[in-house]
Amino acid sequence: MSSPxxxxxxxxxxxxxxxxxxxxxxxxxxLAGRGFDARGEGSATKAIEQARQDxxxxxxxxxxMPDGFGxxxxxxxKEVDATTKILVLTGYGxxxxxxxxxxxxxxxxxxxxxxxxxxxxxxxxxxxxxxxxPTKEPSEVPSLARVEWEHIQRVLADCSGxxxxxxxxxxxxxxxxxxKLGKYPAKR
Numbered sequence: 001m002s003s004p005x006x007x008x009x010x011x012x013x014x015x016x017x018x019x020x021x022x023x024x025x026x027x028x029x030x031l032a033g034r035g036f037d038a039r040g041e042g043s044a045t046k047a048i049e050q051a052r053q054d055x056x057x058x059x060x061x062x063x064x065m066p067d068g069f070g071x072x073x074x075x076x077x078k079e080v081d082a083t084t085k086i087l088v089l090t091g092y093g094x095x096x097x098x099x100x101x102x103x104x105x106x107x108x109x110x111x112x113x114x115x116x117x118x119x120x121x122x123x124x125x126x127x128x129x130x131x132x133x134p135t136k137e138p139s140e141v142p143s144l145a146r147v148e149w150e151h152i153q154r155v156l157a158d159c160s161g162x163x164x165x166x167x168x169x170x171x172x173x174x175x176x177x178x179x180k181l182g183k184y185p186a187k188r
Contacts, residue, residue: 015056016040017047017073019066030116044068048076055081058123063090071100078105087122094153
């Protein structure tokens, strides 16, 4: 099932930062099978320490970590080495976090489930298209429930996570907002 090594992958260092041990281990193994010098860390703190010791060329960073937020890892990795190309990977994607990740220096943003081929393709596309406008086909239109969920996430992020303030801005009851936040994001 392993795809052939591409010249872009041979020997390049990549750091996988994800608290899901099984996912991280499989992804590191799959990337190593494609010629990357892959290593993984299960916490934000350890990932930043690892990067300070040996800065990776590429990084895959999950947003939700047990000891921090993935966007803090993105910022720290960029402070260690501004040339590190970072892909943010999350199961809880929203427009607000995608915009913030790109603003902090991430090269791309994917939602889980994403396989190794999609991750490698995202890095390859960034390198091939450096300086050029993206040539992606228009994506499918998200559902109204998905757009609502992303809007709520953006407003909540703008309020620094203050649910009461976000509820006031959204003109809904705080408990209603908490129920909506407790649900998984709507499918596209």
